[in-house]
Amino acid sequence: MQTSKSIPGKNISPLLWGLAFGIAFGFLLQKGGATKYDVIVGQLLLTDFTVLKIMLSAVLVGMIGIHAMKTLGWVELDTKSGSAGMNIIGGLIFGVGFAVLGYCPGTIAGAIGNGALDALVGGLAGILIGSGLFATLYPRLSKGILKKGDFGNLTFPRLFKVNDWVIVIPAAMLIFILLYCLERAGL
Amino acid sequence: MEFLTEVRWSPYAVGIGIGILSWLSFLISRKPIACSTSFAKTSGMIEKLFLGGKVARKPYYQKIGLAVDWQWMLVVGIIAGSLISALLSGDFRWQWVPSLWAAAFGDNVLLRVIVALVGGVFIGFGARWAGGCTSGHGISGTLQLAVSSWISAICFFIGGIVAAHMIFTLIN
Numbered sequence: 001m002q003t004s005k006s007i008p009g010k011n012i013s014p015l016l017w018g019l020a021f022g023i024a025f026g027f028l029l030q031k032g033g034a035t036k037y038d039v040i041v042g043q044l045l046l047t048d049f050t051v052l053k054i055m056l057s058a059v060l061v062g063m064i065g066i067h068a069m070k071t072l073g074w075v076e077l078d079t080k081s082g083s084a085g086m087n088i089i090g091g092l093i094f095g096v097g098f099a100v101l102g103y104c105p106g107t108i109a110g111a112i113g114n115g116a117l118d119a120l121v122g123g124l125a126g127i128l129i130g131s132g133l134f135a136t137l138y139p140r141l142s143k144g145i146l147k148k149g150d151f152g153n154l155t156f157p158r159l160f161k162v163n164d165w166v167i168v169i170p171a172a173m174l175i176f177i178l179l180y181c182l183e184r185a186g187l
Numbered sequence: 188m189e190f191l192t193e194v195r196w197s198p199y200a201v202g203i204g205i206g207i208l209s210w211l212s213f214l215i216s217r218k219p220i221a222c223s224t225s226f227a228k229t230s231g232m233i234e235k236l237f238l239g240g241k242v243a244r245k246p247y248y249q250k251i252g253l254a255v256d257w258q259w260m261l262v263v264g265i266i267a268g269s270l271i272s273a274l275l276s277g278d279f280r281w282q283w284v285p286s287l288w289a290a291a292f293g294d295n296v297l298l299r300v301i302v303a304l305v306g307g308v309f310i311g312f313g314a315r316w317a318g319g320c321t322s323g324h325g326i327s328g329t330l331q332l333a334v335s336s337w338i339s340a341i342c343f344f345i346g347g348i349v350a351a352h353m354i355f356t357l358i359n
Contacts, residue, residue, distance in 0.1 A: 022264015061206025082335025090317025095346015126307020
């Protein structure tokens with residue numbers, strides 16, 4: 001009896017944590033204005049730097065904390081392998097969609113919560129169609145273009161064969177200086 | 188608790204909050220925050236509803252699995268979290284055409300919805316091609332110093348900046 005009771009609990013708990021993290025993430029995105037087309041496209045038109053400021057400060061804080069916890073042995077990294085064919089071409093296709101739609105997969109969920117009907121009716125349907133199209137073409141793509149320039153699951157510390165902090169500290173300083181310059185430039 | 192009803196927070200407060208959230212998701216769920224795979228799962232689940240079990244045997248759906256999981260619930264949570272924030276600050280409103288779009292291209296709903304759909308196809312296709320989106324690569328991957336994520340994130344913005352300028356200056 002006890003095991004049959006504990007099994008569903010085990011399965012549900014990660015889902016509830018996912019929901020909780022999502023609520024916090026969506027709340028923050030909305031407070032930052034990142035659930036708005038005008039803010040996202042303003043970033044791509046280089047007239048509003050809100051999105052870059054949010055992303056860079058998240059990366060700065062996240063990077064230091066995750067690597068500190070990794071050094072302490074509390075967490076393990078979970079990174080994605082890649083290739084030039086995957087990340088450059090896929091990244092550029094995504095970028096075009098980013099500008100045309102004006103939301104990305106995370107912020108479109110936030111935009112829907114904010115009441116954006118172009119996101120719900122047009123954008124969401126488009127993302128589902130585009131994802132399905134890729135799943136259909138995947139067998140062909142995975143043997144060809146996605147393999148081009150494959151570099152595996154690589155991080156910068158592993159690439160340069162150095163201790164994490166040799167990269168983390170200069171990267172943190174660079175991000176900080178970049179944010180400082182954005183503020184100084186009045187952007 | 189007045190800060191909860193404010194319409195906008197400083198982007199740095201928001202960014203620091205997301206950074207701390209990334210610590211917690213690694214500590215508690217052993218996972219980085221990411222979104223776009225859930226859209227591919229949803230697409231597969233809808234296709235399966237109409238075409239049956241053979242859809243789940245497509246190699247890509249075998250790779251990602253067609254079940255509601257942690258990340259799928261995270262995306263549902265984003266909708267709820269954004270709604271809560273918008274309702275608390277009175278910033279919620281139904282809107283078909285964003286004002287920046289309307290100022291450049293008019294307030295025709297059908298035009299905006301069609302363009303959003305086309306943009307969505309590129310986003311969905313490109314996110315799967317690159318193996319992640321602005322959250323998975325752009326925040327979670329870059330903060331782990333993953334090479335694939337830095338290349339992707341830079342290309343998201345190169346593609347986005349060029350395309351946005353073409354749309355708003357050349358076409359308009």
